Amino acid sequence: MGPTPSSSNDRSERRKRNAKTTIQSLEPDTLCMIFALLDFFDLVRCSAVCKYWNTIINKSKLLREFYAKQKQNSTEFSNKSTCSETSLKTYLEELAMEHHRVSLQEGLINIDQWKGHSVGFNQCRMKMGLILTGKGDKVMRLWSLESYKCVEEYAVPDTVPLVDFDFDESKIVGLVGTRICIWRRNGKRSIFPSNEGTFVKGLCMRGNQRFQCHEILVGGVALQNGGLKERRGKCYCATLSYNDPEAVVGCEDGTARLFDMYSRKCSRIIRMRAGPVTCLCLSDDQLILSGSSLGSITVSGILSDQQVATLRSRITIGGIKTLCYNACSHLVFAGSTSGYTSCWDLRTMRSLWETRVSPNVVYSVQHLRSDKSTLVVGGIDGVLRTLDQNTGQVLASCVMEGNALSSSQNTYGATEKRKGRRLSEGTPIDSIPKSARPPITCLAVGMKKVVTAHNGRHIRLWKFNS
Incomplete structure (x- = not known):
């Protein structure tokens, strides 16, 4: 005999009572009551958690009400919906950038560190809540920023080294030897074959996070006629762009070669300089910027094939090692082999400031998109520095404390939780153990x-709390 209706109802009631209540099980009205207790910035963060929360918050108009209170003009704000949408978006962006700036400059620092590779790696990329690491062993790994778990793994062909890489929401693009590999996020890999040519290998590839992947700029190789056509002259660098249908390669002979990604043909060759191109970046207004070992930056037009200007330093800063362009402020930032970080205004082509931040090579300068206030710099001395984009002033210098506070295990080893330490002005760097920097x-x-790579086995994630 089957269970009686009363016994089935009793079990059903017990299951309901024993079931755990989660945030997903709450009704929209209950969530609205909870969201109404939050401050403005936390409410904005909640709206970005998922589409469900975003819809509830937008329908409740909590964000609009908060903004109206901030502006003390709720009547005008509610009557002009188009204006209010634009104003709210601008205000939210400004608020987020201010929180970001204050956190980098003054906030507490928590550092999570975990083993990511069996040998040292020296490249990392971060976007969409994911970190991609690699270059050192024969694998790239994609990590979740939330759990620090490896969500995907991509093997590199055994016979060639991984030179550089970048990724978007659907694929990983890597330069391996003289060939381009594309790994789909579903695990399938395709390799563009290398045709005849004189390039032995490509040396680097850079990603521009503003775009989605439609074009590739690679060091030592260029796509043409269905494969990789290697050109004369050793290639020092390249830039990986994701929007316009062109690829740009910087070469030892001082040229930048543009390749159309759809026709797979070289569209033009631009004479950038007399010496090798050591690094490249692209502006939003059809300009190519290339660095040299002599410390200058050449600006040339993509469409005109003409040199527009040469950005020179007011002092000797060594060779340009890395370039970064801020499309919001039109500022160009460079890191040099002698430890200087420099800035030029691309609208006036004038040098704005030069600051020596490291005793030797500056390897990387980066900023958050839409952030016009702070620049993060890392180099050979291992100190993570935050600079003012407009003045070059060093706002903060950070290193990791020596002792781990706690650790937890994952597939690849222990995740250690540590504290970061802000250095006071004038602190001698040599007094800090190299293990901390x-x-x-x-x-x-x-x-x-900020996520950092150190040519070691560990991934280091710096979290700044305002």
């Missing part, structure tokens, strides 16, 4: 966080 070979900036 291994050279920063690469860094990526997110909202109130």
Whole structure:
């Protein structure tokens, strides 16, 4: 005989009572009551958690009401919906950037460190809540920023080294030897074959996080006629762009070669300089910027094939090691082999400031998109520095404390929780143990966080709390 209706109802009631209540099980009205207790910034963060929460918060108009109180003009704000949407968006962006700036400059620092590779790696990228690491062993790994778990793994062909890489929401693009590999996020890999040519290998590839992947700029190789056509002259660098249908390669002979990604043909060759191109970046207004070992930056037009200007330093700063362009402020930032970070205004082509931040090479300079106030710099001395984008003033200098506070295990080893320490002005760097400041070979900036690579086995995530 089957269970009686009363016994089935009793079991059902017991299951309901024993079931755990989660945030997902709450009704919209209950969530609205909870959201109404939050401050403005936490409410904005909640709206970005998922589509469900975003819909509830927007329908409740809590954000609009908060903004109206801030502006003390709720009548005008509610009557002009188009204006209010634009104003609210601008205000939210400004608020987020201010929290980001204050956190980098003054906030407490928590550092999570975990083993990511079996041998040293020196490249990292961060976007969309994910970190991609690699270059050193034969694998790239994609990590969750929330759990620090490896969510995907991509093997590199055994016979060639991984030179550089970048990623978007659907694929990983890597330069391996003289060939481009594309790994789909579903695990499938395709390799563009290398045709005849004189390039032995490519040396680097850079990603521009503003775009989605439609074009590739690679060091030592260029796509043409269905494969990789290697060109004369050793290639020192390249930039990986994700929007316009062109690829740009910087070469030893001082040229930048543009390749159309759809026709797979070289569209033009631009003479950048007399010497090798050591690094590249692109502006939003069809300009190519290339660094040299002599410390100058050449600006040329993509469409005109003409040199527009040469950005020179007011002092000798050594060779340009890395370039970064801020599309919001039109400022160009460079890191040099002699430890200087420099800035030029691309609208006036004038040098704004030069600051020596490291005793030797600056490997990476980066900023958060839309942030016009702070620049994060890492170099050979292993100190993570925050600079003012407009003046070059060093706002903060940080290193990791020596002792781990706690640790937890994952598939690849222990995740250690540590504290970061802010250095006071004038602190002698040599007095800080090198174990707390291994050279920063690469860094990526997110909202109130920075991920760094150190040519070691560990991934280091700096979290700044305002």
